Amino acid sequence: xxxxxxxGPNRTALLPFTYTRPVADIAWGIGSIRxxxxxxxxxxxxxxxxxxxxxxxxxxxFESNVFIxxxxxxxxxxxxxxxxxxxxxxxxxxxxxxxxxxxxxxxDIIFDSLKAIxxxxxxxxxxxxxxxxxKNDLAIALDFDILTEDRESEPIPESVQVIGPGQIFVExxxxxxxxxxxxxNGPIFLGAHSEVMEGSLIRGPFALGSHAMxxxxxxxxxxxxIGAKSKVGGELNNVVMFPFSNKGHEGFLGNAVIGSWCNxxxxxxxxxxxxxxxxxxxWDYAEERFAKTGLxxxxxxxxxxxxxxxNTMFNTGTVVGVASNIFGAGFAKNxxxxxxWGGIQNSTIHSFxxxxxxxxxxMERKGEILSESDQMILEDVYKQSQKWRKE
Numbered sequence: 001x002x003x004x005x006x007x008g009p010n011r012t013a014l015l016p017f018t019y020t021r022p023v024a025d026i027a028w029g030i031g032s033i034r035x036x037x038x039x040x041x042x043x044x045x046x047x048x049x050x051x052x053x054x055x056x057x058x059x060x061x062f063e064s065n066v067f068i069x070x071x072x073x074x075x076x077x078x079x080x081x082x083x084x085x086x087x088x089x090x091x092x093x094x095x096x097x098x099x100x101x102x103x104x105x106x107x108d109i110i111f112d113s114l115k116a117i118x119x120x121x122x123x124x125x126x127x128x129x130x131x132x133x134x135k136n137d138l139a140i141a142l143d144f145d146i147l148t149e150d151r152e153s154e155p156i157p158e159s160v161q162v163i164g165p166g167q168i169f170v171e172x173x174x175x176x177x178x179x180x181x182x183x184x185n186g187p188i189f190l191g192a193h194s195e196v197m198e199g200s201l202i203r204g205p206f207a208l209g210s211h212a213m214x215x216x217x218x219x220x221x222x223x224x225x226i227g228a229k230s231k232v233g234g235e236l237n238n239v240v241m242f243p244f245s246n247k248g249h250e251g252f253l254g255n256a257v258i259g260s261w262c263n264x265x266x267x268x269x270x271x272x273x274x275x276x277x278x279x280x281x282x283w284d285y286a287e288e289r290f291a292k293t294g295l296x297x298x299x300x301x302x303x304x305x306x307x308x309x310x311n312t313m314f315n316t317g318t319v320v321g322v323a324s325n326i327f328g329a330g331f332a333k334n335x336x337x338x339x340x341w342g343g344i345q346n347s348t349i350h351s352f353x354x355x356x357x358x359x360x361x362x363m364e365r366k367g368e369i370l371s372e373s374d375q376m377i378l379e380d381v382y383k384q385s386q387k388w389r390k391e
Contacts, residue, residue, distance in 0.1 A: 001040055001043065001064070001065075001066055001070070001083075002043075002046075002060065002061070002062035002064065002065045002066070002320075002324045002344055003037070003045045003050065003066050003068060004045065004047065004059060004060070004065050004066070004067050004068070005022070005023075005024040005033075005034060005037065005044055005045050005046070005047050005048070005067075005068050005069075005070040006047070006048040006049075006063075006067055006068070006069060006070060007022055007023045007047075007048065007050070007070060008022075008023060008070060008096075009070050009096075009146065010023070010071050010127050011023055011049075011050070012119045012164045012285055013127060013128050013129070013284075013285075013286060013287045014026065014129055015107070015127070015129075015285040016122065016259070016285075016303030016304075016319065016320070016321045016322055016338065017042075017129065017242075017257070017259055017301075017302075017303060017304075017371045018050075019133075019174050019263075019303060019321070019338070019377075019381045019384070020053075020069070020259070020303070020304045020322060020377055020378070020381065021053065021057075021304075022047045022049035022053055022057050022258075023048075023049075023070040023071055024045070024047055024049075024057075024070035025057075025241040026126070026132065027132075027225060027227050027239055027240055027243065028073070028126065028132055028135075028136065028139045028208040028225070028240065029073065029136065029139030029140045029142060029143035029146060029207065029225060030139075030140060030143035030189050030191075030209075030225065031143065031207075031209070033071075034038075034047075034070070034074045035068055035137075035143075036073055036074050036142070036143055036146065037068065037074050038075045038112065039074075039146050039147065040079050040146055041074075041079075041082075041083075043334065044112040045068075046058065046059050046060040047059060048067070051375055052376070052380040053218050053377060054360075055373050055376070056346070056374075057379070058372045063103065064087065064101070064102075064103065065101070065102055065103070065335060066082060066085055066098045066099060066101050066299065066319045067099060067100050067101075068082060069096070069097060069098050069125075070100065070229070071125045071126050071127065071194075072093075072098055072099075072122045072123060072125040072163070073125065073126065073139060074123050074142075074296075075122065075123065075141055076121060077118060077119050077120050077121030077122050078091070078098065078099075078121065078123065078339060079212045079353050080115050081099075081119055084098050084117075084317035085099065085100070085101040085117065085238070086101055086114075087102070087103075087115075088101065088103050088114055088115055089101050089114060089115045089117050090114035090116060090117065090230070091116070091117050091119060091142070092116050092309070093125070094238065096158060097166065098123065100114055101139045101321075105111065105313075107138075107204035108142045108218045110240050114229060115191075116365075119289070119296060124138055124139065124142065127317075128293070129257060129280045129301050130255075130257075130282065130293050130295055130298055130301075131373070132257045133238050133239065133240050133255055134238075134239050134255075134295065136205070136224070136238065136240055137186055137205045137222060137223035140186060140187060140189070140204075140205035140206070140207050140222075140223055140224075140358055141186060141187060141205060143189075143227045144167075144187040144205075144207075144262050145168065147169070147189065148189075149167075151163040151169075152172040153171075153358075154171065154174065154301065155170075155177070156168065156170060156181075156386070157176060157177055159177045159178045160176055160177065160178070160179055160180070160181060161179070161180045161181070162180075162181050162183075163180075163181070163182040163183065163184055164182065164183030164204070165183070166183075166185045166206075167183035167186070167187040167188065167204065167298070168181055168183050168187070168188045168189075168190075168377070169187070169189050169190070170190045171189075171190060171192040171193075171194075171210070171289050172193075173192045173193035173194075174190040174191065174192065174193065174195070174196075174208075174362070175193075175195040175196070175304075176190065176195070177197075178198035178199065178203070179196050179198060179199065179200040179202065179214075180201050180202065181202050181204075182195075182201075182202065182203045182204065183204040183361075184204070184206035185203060185204055185205070185222060186205030186206070186222050186223060187191040187204050187205055187206075188202065188204040188205070188206045188207075188276045188321045189206070189208065190208045190293065191207070191208055191209045191210040191211075191212065192210040192211075193209045193210055193211045193230065194209065194213065194214075194251070194363070195210060195212075195213045195214070196208070196213075196214045196216060196218070196284075197215050197217075197218075198216055199216050199217040199218075200214045200215075200216065200217065200218045200219075200220070201218070201219050202214070202218075202219070202220045203220065203221050203222050204222045204223075205222040205223040205224075206222050206223070206224050207224075207225040207226065209225075209226055209228035209229070209230065209243060210228045210229075211228055211229045212226050212228055212229060212230045212231065212232075213230075213231045213232070214226070214232055214233070215231065215232065215248060215275040215311070216233070217233045218232060218234060218235070218236070218354060219234070219236070220232070220235075220236045220237075221236065221237040221238065222238065223227075223237050223238055224237070224238060224239045224240070225239075225240045225241065226239075226241050227242045227243030227244065227245065227252050227260070228243040228244070228375075229238070229243055229244050229366050230242075230243060230244060230245045230246065231246045231247070231248045231249045232246075232248070233247065233248050233249055233250065234247065234249060234250040234252065234306055235250075235251070235253070235254075236252075236254070237251050237252075237253075237255065237257075237272070238254060238255050239253050239254065239255075239256045239257075239258065239306075240256075240258070240302075241258045241262075241343055242257075242258060242259050242260040242262075243260050244260045244261050244294060244362075244363075244366050244368065245258050245259065245260055245261060245262040245263065246262070246263045247263075247264040247268070247386045248265065248266075249264075249265070249266035249268075250266065250267055251264065251266065251268045251269045252269045253268075253269075253270055253299065253300065254270060254297070254299045255272040255295075255298050255299040256270055256299040256300040256301070256302075257298070257300075257301050257302070258302045259302055259303045259304040259305075259306070260304045260305075260342070261304050261359060261362055262302055262304065262305065262306050262307065263362070264307075264308050264312070265307070265308050265310040265311070265312060266310045267308045267310055267311045267312075268308045268309075268310070268311070268312045268314070269312075269313055269317040270299040270300040270311075270313075270314035270316075270318065271299065271313075271314065271315050272297045272298060272299035272316060273296065273297055273316060274296075274316045274358070277296060278296075279292060279293065279294055279295060279296055280293050280297075280298035280316055280317040281293065281299060281317055282293050282298060282301070282317045282319060283317075283319040283334065283335040283377060287305075288336070289319045289336070290317075293317070295328055295343060297388040298316065298317050299314070299316065299317070299318070300320070300391075301318070301320065302316045302320040302385050303320060303321045303322035303324075303338060304321060304322050304323070305322055305323040305355065305359050305378070306320050306321070306322065306324045306325070306326070307324075307325050307326065307358075308326045308327070308332075309325075309326065309327035309328075310371075312326055312327065312332065313330070313331050313332065313333050314331070315331045315332065315334055316368055316391060317334060318332060318334050318335070318336070319334070319335050319336070320332075320336045320343070320379075321336060321337050321338030321339070321340070321385055321388075322338040322339070322378070322380060322381045323337060323338055323339050323350060323355040323359070323382075324336050324337070324339060324340040324341070324342035324350060324386075325340070325341050325342075325343075325350050325355075325383070326340075326342070326344075327342065327343070328344030328345065328347070329341075329344065330344050331344075332344055333347075334385070335388075337385045337388035337389045338381050338384075338385035338389075339352065339382050339385060339389065341379070345377075352378075352379065352382050355378070356370065356375060356378065359374075360379070
């Protein structure tokens, strides 16, 4: 069977992270949403996404295809129902289409004519950016069960103090010594060739991607996920960091989502709770205004390739777009458009050429290449965000 993950109607609500990737490649739980589906299906998947992303993530059609809304994770009941779908059948979550069986094109599908398949389990999905961190405990638990089934963990060194050992899984090549792992409140997963340095204090749910690093003396509260080849230190609480990003120094990051290729300078901090204890508002790209989240705790949302200087302060409910460079005294603005330079007062445009040069250098440091397709995606983001920047 051929499985295709489509962006669905929530793509705009998931900006700035979907500027540079399909919904399926959002980091959530252990790895990405795509990783989770491919693990349970046993097949690679392709994607239906925005035209500007389609060169990197093309769609592959067969004569028969199952289309899956990429905003949903593969909970057990949903997986069983997806695998059993027949032509003309669909799975719905209220009015939302979760999955359907069709021929070699998703065009001209009349969903009202499809037979709805009953599901018994709860769905797990993201509708907004803050769902990525607020539901990350459920995502980690689901992925932990998927990835550890019929597998045996590598031994945990005697120098490591462990609480809740049955909920800790260590992949081959991971290094850890003289740290504390507490899995009482959720599982802990340490990916292949990752490293937890001495003196680190980690509470689950927690996921550390392959070749990622937790630096000495870090304090990490769940539910937190650190992507592959990322590096973290200081204090983190309920953070999702995509692959290839760094927070290598002291500073607090809480109830936050950080895209790929970001770097947070030493003593960068974000507020995750208003002094008034009121619910937090967050920039809504679709409505072009600040919208209610319904959350009391909500910190920083930062798109790919953005950076902050040392001692940068982010206020409660701040959204930073793609390829912005934030520096200066005082709190950054609550909405910083993509390709901004400054972000505090009187910010200007981050030169597209300079942003590309920085991206190229950072990617090369981690063994990756800034491709022509990557450059085209960033150019498209630059154009889309012009209306919010001071030209």
